[in-house]
Amino acid sequence: EVQLVQSGAEVKKPGESLKISCKGSGYSFTSYWIGWVRQMPGKGLEWMGIIYPGDSDTRYSPSFQGQVTISADKSISTAYLQWSSLKASDTAMYYCARRNGSYYYYMDVWGKGTTVTVSS
Amino acid sequence: DIQMTQSPSSLSASVGDRVTITCRASQGISNSLAWYQQKPGKAPKLLLYAASRLESGVPSRFSGSGSGTDYTLTISSLQPEDFATYYCQQYYSTPSRYTFGQGTKLEIK
Numbered sequence: 544e545v546q547l548v549q550s551g552a553e554v555k556k557p558g559e560s561l562k563i564s565c566k567g568s569g570y571s572f573t574s575y576w577i578g579w580v581r582q583m584p585g586k587g588l589e590w591m592g593i594i595y596p597g598d599s600d601t602r603y604s605p606s607f608q609g610q611v612t613i614s615a616d617k618s619i620s621t622a623y624l625q626w627s628s629l630k631a632s633d634t635a636m637y638y639c640a641r642r643n644g645s646y647y648y649y650m651d652v653w654g655k656g657t658t659v660t661v662s663s
Numbered sequence: 664d665i666q667m668t669q670s671p672s673s674l675s676a677s678v679g680d681r682v683t684i685t686c687r688a689s690q691g692i693s694n695s696l697a698w699y700q701q702k703p704g705k706a707p708k709l710l711l712y713a714a715s716r717l718e719s720g721v722p723s724r725f726s727g728s729g730s731g732t733d734y735t736l737t738i739s740s741l742q743p744e745d746f747a748t749y750y751c752q753q754y755y756s757t758p759s760r761y762t763f764g765q766g767t768k769l770e771i772k
Contacts, residue, residue: 602759649697649712
């Protein structure tokens with residue numbers, strides 16, 4: 544079964560750093576792009592960026608460029624989303640999703656999400 | 664960036680109703696459109712891709728159509744489990760700029 548398993552909920556203080564993870568299984572992790580999506584409380588889905596674990600080619604949405612870092616460790620089939628200095632406005636649910644590998648580039652498999660709460 | 668505008672933002676309907684949700688792109692996206700369903704506290708679930716192709720396992724009461732800039736998601740006969748929020752996403756642009764519509768919340772009348 545193709546799965547993306549995300550790390551557990553996090554509660555952090557403003558200014559702290561954080562790295563959340565997304566582990567793929569049941570498919571060739573290096574052959575599919577992994578995207579990250581933010582959902583702030585009560586709001587819609589926002590595209591953050593995407594990485595190709597095969598060569599770590601990473602593309603950021605302009606809205607998130609410089610705000611987060613997306614990375615991957617193909618040896619353990621895991622993608623990451625990290626912050627160097629969290630803000631209260633980073634409080635949200637974060638989803639990883641696999642981009643389909645065929646001609647159609649939709650997101651076909653989603654993780655269950657990681658809740659990040661930033662509060663003093 | 665390609666902007667995706669969904670309408671309506673919310674919709675009340677009854678079990679058995681036929682409902683249509685529209686997604687308009689700010690420029691042509693050549694059917695590079697997916698529809699997702701999200702229930703409270705859950706991850707989005709893929710329903711359709713390439714504007715009209717049904718994902719495996721998705722009930723046939725869901726259908727999609729459209730071309731150019733205008734696309735629709737239709738549910739032919741609402742079931743209780745269909746009350747959720749629906750999002751469109753374009754994947755026509757460069758991967759850094761995939762964008763979602765703002766969502767349509769489908770509620771029980």
